[in-house]
Amino acid sequence: MTVASPPRILLIVGGGIAAYKALELIRLIRKAGLNVRVVLTKAAQEFVTPLSAGSLSGDKVYTDLFDLTDEAEMGHITLSRQAELVVVAPATAALMAKLATGLSDDLASTLLLATDKPVLMAPAMNVRMWHHAATQRNLETLRADGVAFVGPDEGDMACGEFGLGRMAEPEAIFAAIQEALKPKAQPLKGRHVLITAGPTFEPLDPVRGVTNRSSGKQGYAIAEAAVRAGAQVTLVSGPVNIPTPAGVERVDVETAQEMYDAVHSALPADVFIAVAAVGDWRAKEIARDKQKKGEDGELTITLVKNPDILASVGKHESLRPQLVVGFAAETRNVEVYGRTKLRTKGADVIMANDVSKDVFERDTTNMILIDESGPTNAKLLTKREAAEDLIRYIGTRIK
Ligand SMILES: Cc1cc2nc3c(=O)[nH]c(=O)nc-3n(C[C@H](O)[C@H](O)[C@H](O)COP(=O)(O)O)c2cc1C
Incomplete structure (x- = not known):
């Protein structure tokens, strides 16, 4: 039975x-x-x-x-x-x-x-x-x-x-x-949504590197919500400890340059959501061997700028997605920096959040959405709720 x-x-x-x-x-x-x-x-x-x-x-x-x-x-x-x-x-x-x-x-x-x-x-x-x-x-x-x-x-x-x-x-x-x-409405059905998530890791030598505290939770939650909304999702992910959400095509990368390359190979997309905390800098030269402590107690590393992934997609001449969403993690002047980023990166939307209060490892976030009509009020949400809100918003903007 x-x-x-x-x-x-x-x-x-x-x-x-x-x-x-x-x-x-x-x-x-x-x-x-x-x-x-x-x-x-x-x-x-x-x-x-x-x-x-x-x-x-x-x-x-x-x-x-x-x-x-x-x-x-x-x-x-x-x-x-x-x-x-x-x-x-x-x-x-x-x-x-x-x-x-x-x-x-x-x-x-x-x-x-x-x-x-x-x-x-x-x-x-x-x-x-x-x-x-x-x-x-x-x-x-x-x-x-x-x-x-x-x-x-x-x-x-x-x-x-x-x-x-x-x-x-x-x-x-x-x-x-x-x-x-009943099957829920799928506002992103048939759309390709390209998302970056997690930190980047820039090696200094074979064992050390420069990274940041991004957990990837927000980007992964957005990928999940986009799948639920019917999208075909490509997730370009820095090194994180999160299982791949069902239905998501995940491309693993380490450095900002690798992330840039993976994003550009995944274009065209209808929507690009740049959630990853991409390192602005990388070592000009990666030491071939592990750096020794030395005697003088100082080590000078020359850093060079990484490519700007968000701006490169937001200002792409031929393959700019219909909607480009950037994330701004700031520790002060969140709204001002968010607005500036909207202008300078060619983005349609900036999700700005205050990361001065341990947002990175937490399950909650306090984000404001800034688009051409201005900012929304910040509200404390779980990262899943924030993801659902963003995907719902994207569904209303996609033609
Ligand atoms: C005759 C009788 C009827 C009950 N009816 C209800 C009820 O309708 N709703 C309710 O919340 N508890 C009712 N209770 C109390 C629950 O059975 C009790 O709180 C129990 O611990 C609930 O366990 P459960 O939630 O694991 O099923 C009733 C108890 C008895 C003895």
Whole structure:
């Protein structure tokens, strides 16, 4: 009774009276020809049995994080990521609280924390539990984290009270599932987006070099967002420690000159996004052997300028992309330098950010977007959110 192909939906059933309605939801999902894999919390098993859930889903039902057979066959990380959508119905106050605070102490909460897929919750609880400040706080946190909600509805409750807190009807949850599974608009479909990311490394001798603190996280997040928007993505990357995002063609380079060459060989492109922190200088001569410490305590290295990759693309005579986006990492006068860069590099957009506060290794960024109509206000975003924002903006600018 195992489903043949990976499930499109992972359904987590929490421990509330409404758990019985989850059975009807499973039936609706299967009736529509979609595969669903079910996880029951310990409390949920007080209301419905794995046997009934499994009979309806046509698949093994998962209940225990520490079931070694399950781990061998299907690790909890795989389980959390195989489906396209994670649905929690009923979402108890406890499950909402756990995900809002990042607590993972059983299979359901661990899957919710480990998944990289969208999460849809159908809350169900007593009206006072729903209106409690803690639940409302958790709701806000989860919404801000990108969790989608369906319901709760208003009505009579199993406990005899009346109000908001009834789980949405299975039909309504199923409609929300269908909506969530719909392919999203792909504003960059068929477009070639060329991105640089990470630092450059300029050797001084066979073992040493000059580099910078760029982690590559921002450029990689933009590459991922561009793929989601339908683009064909070439990512020219300096040395970083990040796996290549799915669907991205990655070209590894070390020096600024190599990055310049790789970028120019990847043209033409519809969009160029220069995120890499390219070293302005390189050693005029690279020592053939490792430099010795010497006696006088000083070493003089002559540096020469590297080619300007952004300007070379922004001012390209024949192959200038339709949209050229540069990044300006500054430690002061962020907006002024950003505006100057817009003018001097032939860019259409500059994403300027203040890197005086450890932006490089962090997951958050405080960027302003500067185009011909002026700057936007800086807002603190995760690098993923900033990437989504930028790609959305690019989608509106591409003809
Ligand atoms: C009869 C009964 C009904 C319950 N109904 C709900 C409910 O509708 N919503 C809720 O949030 N908790 C409800 N609870 C409390 C949860 O079962 C309890 O918080 C449990 O720890 C939730 O675990 P889970 O979120 O892992 O499923 C109910 C408890 C009992 C005994």
